[in-house]
């Protein structure tokens with residue numbers, strides 16, 4: 001039996017995290033099928049068919065799938081479930097929304113946010129904000145899994161030549177409807193896949209001061225993130241939040257500015273390759289995970305950093 | 311409308327957890343416990359609905375060991391009207407929790423269930439969505455704004471790209487995110503009053519639910535610690551290290 005991977009996309013752009021989920025599926029082993037459900041998802045399906053290692057792309061086209069509504073997507077996935085040993089989705093807000101609904105409809109316990117695959121039945125996942133790692137075995141006939149994207153390399157987006165097959169629709173549940181989105185627009189790389197991330201915390205004092213970080217980010221080709229305190233204070237939008245209950249990042253370089261290093265924040269960034277902390281308090285816990293710590297006032301250090309980068 | 315709020319008792323978010331020596335789980339003995347922070351936000355939202363006359367009664371339910379009654383009392387002290395305790399072991403899985411909650415929903419017929427988006431111990435982020443599936447109800451997940459109007463609710467969700475507005479059919483399951491509100495503290499008089507509020511107990515058998523675990527915990531381990539780094543003297547040294555030593559810029 002094969003593996004079904006749910007493709008996260010916004011009808012225009014293919015979600016990068018899907019590529020990581022495909023890699024996880026390849027590690028499990030078996031024929032990989034990708035489910036592309038959306039409104040006029042034709043271009044996405046073409047992109048999906050090119051992913052290395054994918055055998056087949058299933059396309060469900062309909063307005064009811066345009067906005068990731070779990071009430072419409074879960075029945076669609078459940079109808080396909082009997083053909084697969086595993087159903088995977090990236091642990092994005094879309095995957096997290098839909099997959100537990102699928103699991104309950106199939107009477108299966110979901111395995112959330114896996115970071116390692118021991119064998120086809122055994123998976124490792126972080127618990128307690130990553131302060132413990134739990135290895136669990138599932139003997140369910142269908143394994144329902146969400147995949148933490150930072151723990152798996154992205155599959156190559158090109159080189160594959162999957163067949164594309166249209167499947168039927170289940171219609172609209174009538175339970176929920178999409179109204180509108182308020183998406184943060186930025187020309188910078190996407191937070192969860194950027195090679196460099198620079199994040200600000202409460203120490204930034206207000207939203208306008210994030211301009212200092214943005215200038216550094218632009219020189220480095222970095223994404224900008226934040227701590228919960230910075231988001232709660234309204235300095236930056238919610239989608240900047242890195243941490244246990246925000247986004248998980250693992251870039252080559254993570255720069256934490258005016259962030260104390262609470263465990264909930266560390267949960268979202270401590271797997272970064274190199275960590276830099278800039279904080280005026282030399283006792284701040286962030287220094288315990290930082291490869292390079294600079295004890296300084298950020299209002300001096302950040303502009304200086306920008307200058308040094310030339 | 312009655313609002314049902316499931317609350318979980320978890321290790322306090324300030325505690326640094328320790329893995330048990332036999333790798334069977336994390337140490338729970340003599341560790342400070344508290345209500346899951348997201349569930350405090352859910353209780354707060356239910357109370358605000360009641361205060362705005364959008365709800366008649368706020369009922370909290372907790373599944374777990376006898377000590378979970380303390381967590382229920384905390385919610386009652388915040389202002390909830392009534393509690394239900396269902397005795398079970400600490401590590402009951404979200405699917406089993408959702409099935410027990412479904413049985414409670416069938417008895418209590420609430421118009422809205424407010425759950426936390428995730429429990430900060432298992433970090434599963436499943437229970438609300440599973441309950442919605444079992445009931446065939448709409449689900450509004452990761453919600454940072456909620457407005458109930460008749461048989462519909464307008465919600466704002468925190469999603470990866472920003473915010474998303476949906477309209478959902480009531481009755482519904484809403485899972486709450488950090489920015490929905492700031493939970494109140496219980497005052498001393500209210501803590502006293504909470505001791506007299508009704509708290510019923512139900513058993514798993516009474517509710518007729520199979521709660522046997524589906525997953526086997528093979529082992530629980532400590533993550534690899536990061537090696538201690540160094541302090542640099544100034545920005546110049548930092549940039550030099552990042553360029554020549556770490557080679558990341």
Ligand SMILES: Cc1cc2nc3c(=O)[nH]c(=O)nc-3n(C[C@H](O)[C@H](O)[C@H](O)COP(=O)(O)OP(=O)(O)OC[C@H]3O[C@@H](n4cnc5c(N)ncnc54)[C@H](O)[C@@H]3O)c2cc1C
Pocket residue numbers: 200201202203204226227228229230241242243244245246247257258259260261262263264265268278279280281284296297298299323347348430
């Ligand atoms: C249920 C729950 C979930 C949570 N989820 C998350 C999450 O996902 N992500 C997250 O980040 N947090 C999360 N938190 C919050 C977390 O516990 C901390 O409160 C938060 O991370 C603190 O943010 P901070 O480091 O910016 O602020 P603070 O802890 O206030 O630290 C500010 C730091 O800035 C430094 N500073 C101040 N001024 C300057 C200056 N001029 N120059 C240099 N340094 C300066 C200070 O020395 C201090 O170390 C969660 C909490 C709970 C209860």
Ligand SMILES: Nc1ncnc2c1ncn2[C@@H]1O[C@H](COP(=O)(O)O)[C@@H](O)[C@H]1O
Pocket residue numbers: 315316317318319346348349371372373374402404407424425426427428429430432433434435436437438
């Ligand atoms: N044992 C429990 N008792 C009551 N509510 C629970 C329990 N477990 C989970 N919940 C609810 O489900 C939410 C999400 O939990 P989880 O799916 O485990 O991350 C929590 O915030 C609670 O509202």
